[in-house]
Amino acid sequence: MQFNIPKEVLEIIKQVAGSGFEIYIVGGAVRDLLTGRIVTDWDFTTNAKPEEILKIFKDAFYDNNFGTVGIPAKLKDLKPHEITTFRHEMGYSDKRRPDKVVWGSSLEEDLKRRDFTINAIALTVLQGKAEKYKIIDPHDGQGDLERKLIRAVGEPIERFSEDALRMMRAVRIATELKFKIEKNTLETIKANATLIHKIAKERVRDELIKTLAAPSPYQGMLAFKETGLMEQILPELEKTFGVEQKSPQRHHIYDVGTHSLMALKYCPSQDPIVRFATLIHDIGKPQTYKKLANGVITFYNHEVVSARIAQRIAQRLRFSKKDSEKFIKLVRWHQFTVGEFQTDSAIRRFIRKVGRENVPDMLALRTGDRLGSGAKETSWRLDKFKERLIEVQKQPFTVHDLKLSGLDVIHKLDIKPGPMVGEILNQLYKEVVDKKIPNDNKILIKRLEELKKPSRPRPQRP
Numbered sequence: 001m002q003f004n005i006p007k008e009v010l011e012i013i014k015q016v017a018g019s020g021f022e023i024y025i026v027g028g029a030v031r032d033l034l035t036g037r038i039v040t041d042w043d044f045t046t047n048a049k050p051e052e053i054l055k056i057f058k059d060a061f062y063d064n065n066f067g068t069v070g071i072p073a074k075l076k077d078l079k080p081h082e083i084t085t086f087r088h089e090m091g092y093s094d095k096r097r098p099d100k101v102v103w104g105s106s107l108e109e110d111l112k113r114r115d116f117t118i119n120a121i122a123l124t125v126l127q128g129k130a131e132k133y134k135i136i137d138p139h140d141g142q143g144d145l146e147r148k149l150i151r152a153v154g155e156p157i158e159r160f161s162e163d164a165l166r167m168m169r170a171v172r173i174a175t176e177l178k179f180k181i182e183k184n185t186l187e188t189i190k191a192n193a194t195l196i197h198k199i200a201k202e203r204v205r206d207e208l209i210k211t212l213a214a215p216s217p218y219q220g221m222l223a224f225k226e227t228g229l230m231e232q233i234l235p236e237l238e239k240t241f242g243v244e245q246k247s248p249q250r251h252h253i254y255d256v257g258t259h260s261l262m263a264l265k266y267c268p269s270q271d272p273i274v275r276f277a278t279l280i281h282d283i284g285k286p287q288t289y290k291k292l293a294n295g296v297i298t299f300y301n302h303e304v305v306s307a308r309i310a311q312r313i314a315q316r317l318r319f320s321k322k323d324s325e326k327f328i329k330l331v332r333w334h335q336f337t338v339g340e341f342q343t344d345s346a347i348r349r350f351i352r353k354v355g356r357e358n359v360p361d362m363l364a365l366r367t368g369d370r371l372g373s374g375a376k377e378t379s380w381r382l383d384k385f386k387e388r389l390i391e392v393q394k395q396p397f398t399v400h401d402l403k404l405s406g407l408d409v410i411h412k413l414d415i416k417p418g419p420m421v422g423e424i425l426n427q428l429y430k431e432v433v434d435k436k437i438p439n440d441n442k443i444l445i446k447r448l449e450e451l452k453k454p455s456r457p458r459p460q461r462p
Helices: 007-018 028-035 050-056 107-111 141-147 156-162 165-177 183-191 193-198 201-212 217-227 229-233 256-266 272-280 302-316 321-332 344-354 356-371 380-393 406-413 419-433 441-452
Strands: 023-026 043-046 068-071 081-085 087-090 100-103 122-126 132-136
Touching (some): 007 023, 007 043, 007 081, 023 107, 028 122, 050 068, 087 107, 165 229, 183 217, 217 229, 217 256, 256 272, 272 321, 302 321, 344 356, 406 419, 406 441
Antiparallel strands (some): 023 043, 023 122, 068 081, 087 100, 122 132
């Protein structure tokens, strides 16, 4: 069996082995090699102690208590390489990290502590003129790769008690690889979903975002719901399932929760933040539900309530300021009109609310929202609205977008800097917005020349 392994990775193995130590490629790198996926993250395990590894690699760094030494990658597409000493771990009182780490004496002992069988496979490079590889697979990870199963190493409850985040990781890896979670592993997650509250919110966020970034995030969210993890991570979303929307004069065919999942399924964006906003855009509907006497169901102002909930979720999951603002804005303004009779001013207001940089993302959310409601794939109104958006964005949105500066005004009119400059620029901006003149430098200069002409003196009152 041959693998495409970068020279710098082979060089690390050669240097450690040449110093008299065992060294193996482990974890996701081996899994991805065996499945033909691109590897950007190379991890190793060895019987060398951290201080011994540091002697071999002068540019290495060691800043943790878990035996992991980092080595900077030379290729820009690769993450820093990590070499971890054989170890076994004792006690997980916080369900997140070991109370004590003890250096191990064998590879087999090290592989026993890993999360899933497909991540508990090691690969060694046999020294010689040509690279030869040997696979060490004591837990039948290769068999589970063929069966497309995510199976815990040993007893699932032990693995999840050691690190409860592994429950989310099972869902995420299954989503990325399009695998299923093995029955016993799945049932253990269902029975212990509440353990996820032991995990730092930042780690929960990262696994959630990685799942949303997978090729089929819809499947990942279904798995979160099936395992009970959704109720623990996003209880607000769990409450939307069973909230009916089907009624006279309404286009919906699903309840709110199912519609949300379907909207995510059809969202064309690859951005996990946009996908997340699409998933929870109607999360305020349970609080705004009303059924009128004629049977019509309404959710007035649900987008406002949804935005408030989105803000709480962003705070709870420790989103960055940038991601939080985008996330909340997409949810808040998703209920926009795409009528063919909107004025340029109305469309300009919409763009200002959403932000010009977020317009494509908002359209992606709307596409998912439409298709997730059972609508047709094409909408002439939405297509027309997109055309109008393009045309309106060619117009200036602020005075700063004019093809003319304050310095032009000062020089052409021979006036001093002051309020008058701003007044003239605002006048020109209004004329451009009203389409009296185009936003063209030469024409704006000509208009300045007209303003330069002295006006008639006003007649004096008797």
